[in-house]
Amino acid sequence: MVWYNHIMRLDKAIIEAGLASRRQMKQLLRSQQITVDGQVVQRPGQIVDSHLQDIRVAGQKLVTAKESYFLLNKPAGVVSACSDSKFQTVLDLLKEEDRVPGIFPIGRLDRDSEGLVLLTNNGPLGFRMLHPKHHVDKTYYVEVNDALHPDAPAFFENGVTFLDGTSCKPAQLTILSSQKGHSRARVTISEGKFHQVKKMFLAYGVKVTYLKRISFGGFELEDTLPAGAYRQLSQEEIKVLKKYFD
Secondary structure: OEEOOOEEEHHHHHHHOOOOOHHHHHHHHHOOOEEEOOEEOOOOOOEEEOOOOOEEEOOEEOEEOOOOEEEEEEOOOOEOOOOOOOOOEHHHHOOHHHOOOOOEEOOOOOOOOEEEEEEEOOHHHHHHHHOHHHOOOEEEEEEEOOOOOOOHHHHHHOOOEOOOOOEOOOOEEEEEEEEOOEEEEEEEEOOOOOOHHHHHHHHHOOOEEEEEEEEEOOEEOOOOOOOOOEEEOOHHHHHHHHHHHO
16 A cells, blocks of 8 residues: 655554554554554654655555656547546556556546646545535636627526536636637636536537636646646645645
8 A cells, every 4th residue: 555645643644545444553553563663653643754764564564655746738539537448548648657556637527628637646635626625626718619698607607507406606707709600718617517517508508519628726738738748747836736735
């Protein structure tokens, strides 16, 4: 099992790494099966650093993995998944050395959609970003098959309800151009319901013909990053991520 935060309370680290439950922790302590640098642990609440110390639970070493963070420009036809039997995945676009254990895309982007995808092997941080309480903004460039009228921004701002009763939080719509048969817009949502953007426009009465995510959680998709390419997040960008979600 891999542990991603290398400085933490020992008992919390063991539980988060999946090496023991809270109940099992007590049994392991009583049977003296938890050691730090070869010494039997007496205080499970002590702070440890797996970069500097050898931590073992019933003989199994607690391992710290290097955290990896990437921003990828997903092309159409690629699925936002770790594996797929039919289609190429976002992980298939990574170089072999960047396919580290546990790496996954944070959230989904439809197979026929394009744009910004964040990938990391920091599971706890990724899951926190997707938690509804954080309301992480996602902005999309959208093209639709008919006119968007002046009432469209208010329609999205009031929150869209689908035919099945599903309600969406208010969204911000900016019309970039509008004409019969084709319109362009930007829309920002703070949720991630299944096919949400496409369904919102269908509820208005138009069909999405092109969809590209251009920002997510404060990250912008650069024009210089071609479809299918990716880059590492900078240390400053990682600090910002951790400040808000770690």
